[in-house]
Amino acid sequence: MLSPSQRQALHDALAGRSLAVCFGSGVDSTAMLVALRAADLRPDVITFADTGGEKEETIAHVDKMNAVLRSWDWPLIDVCRKVPLASTGYSDLYGNCLANETLPSLAFGMKSCSIKWKQSPQDQFLKGAKSGPNARPPHPLWVSAQANGQQIIKLIGYDCGPADMRRSKGLKPSDADFEYVYPLQLVRWARRDCVRAITEALGAEMVPVKSACFFCPASKRWELYWLAANHPDLLERALLLERTALTGRHSRFDAVEFGASWDELVRNADRFPSTSTTVGLGRNFSWNQWARVNDVVDADFRVKRSDADRARFALLSDTLRDEDNALDSRSAGIPIVPVPVSTQMQLAWE
Known part of the structure; x- marks a missing residue:
């Protein structure tokens, strides 16, 4: 599955660190778990952000992957959801757009819908939130990392295809809270490599549909x-x-x-x-x-x-x-x- 150099690249970047996988329930993030497994790198936490607009196949794939993770003795996927204030009258991204009579921000070339409904719920799952409908204590991994003065590494499933290479090129490698690493780019897997890896490791039936909201402006x-x-x-x-x-x-x-x-x-x-x-x-x-x-x-x-x-x-x-x-x-x-x-x-x- 991995060559010695690919395995070494993953170990050099990740071994001995606190690892949080951002799982999108699509091809790339599934292949990322396969690559980590092949390199004997076990993440500490795996999160999936449910915007309320996911296709039923995407949600079903979370359940199927949890069965795989259970067989590996790995942590199961924690599903994170943003809970809006009750006064808004909506509970998900679609309702947010419909109530405000607007499109997802990506339709205007912005990314606030992803930040608000995907990134923030996963951040709050780890860091905790002090008040409001999303209030929760910080995750033990965050508490441990803060006590040790280390940053958690967030693992993102960007592959080596042209689109994902463009997306990751301008991103900062770290911020005040996390470091960001793209394992598929470390092993130089493009999307077809990801499909092959999933098929070989888990079976062709475990290759998921493309993960995105059913009303995503990026849809082809x-x-x-x-x-x-x-x-x-x-x-x-x-x-x-x-x-x-x-x-x-x-x-x-x-x-x-x-x-x-x-x-x-x-x-x-x-x-x-x-x-x-x-x-x-x-x-x-x-x-x-x-x-x-x-x-x-x-x-x-x-x-x-x-x-x-x-x-x-x-x-x-x-x-x-x-x-x-x-x-x-x-x-x-x-x-x-x-x-x-x-x-x-x-x-x-x-």
Whole structure:
């Protein structure tokens, strides 16, 4: 699984330190656990942040990995959740966006949704919180590290693919509370290496689906088709969120600039004019417009649910998926039927 040099790289960076794994329940973070196991490096704590918008497959994978961790005699995954004030009227990230009539911050090029709903709950699980609905005592690992004058190392599952290398390049190696290490980059594993490692160590059935909220602005078009095929109800909720935000009180959409209202363009145009203004969950494209143009929804923007439609969506998802996501698991039970290449190209609007 690991060469001597890869094993040594992990030991040089991590051996003898307090280790906290940030588990995302996706391919990279699962492969990170496999790599640590292969190097005989046992973490002290493993946390997973549940935003309330995770796909059911992602949550199920947490349970499956806990069974693996139990067999390894490793700590189980602690699920962390942000608890908003009762006065907010919502309990998760989706509710937060819907109540405020806005999109996740990533749709505007920011990352506060991830910081607020993923990073902070995991930080508070370790450091504790003195007051409020998230109040809790500090974790024993934090108490021990503070007493010894050492920092806990947070292990992040960024791989060696171009996207994750860009993400990690500008990040600080440490802050006042933690050091940050990317084990997959130490062993030079890209995503396909991660899939291979999981398959070899745990079995192909343990390769998880891509981990992300069902309304994540970073979703690719193959993921939207995957939602339409597997979870049409979630896609409809995402479309509702987008419509509410782009027609609500905080919308940045300007009908004067575009020559029509957002709703008119979604219903009657194939795309929005080029602009720096966020026009939907896809930032430069609207999920509602994409769904209409590609015959994913009916006139009332309800996702089509016939067997033929779901088969078409599943096939288009697999057709558009790039090699970085090869071998991702898919929900069973959706028939795959042939779709002519000409039809695929017409439907796979870019």
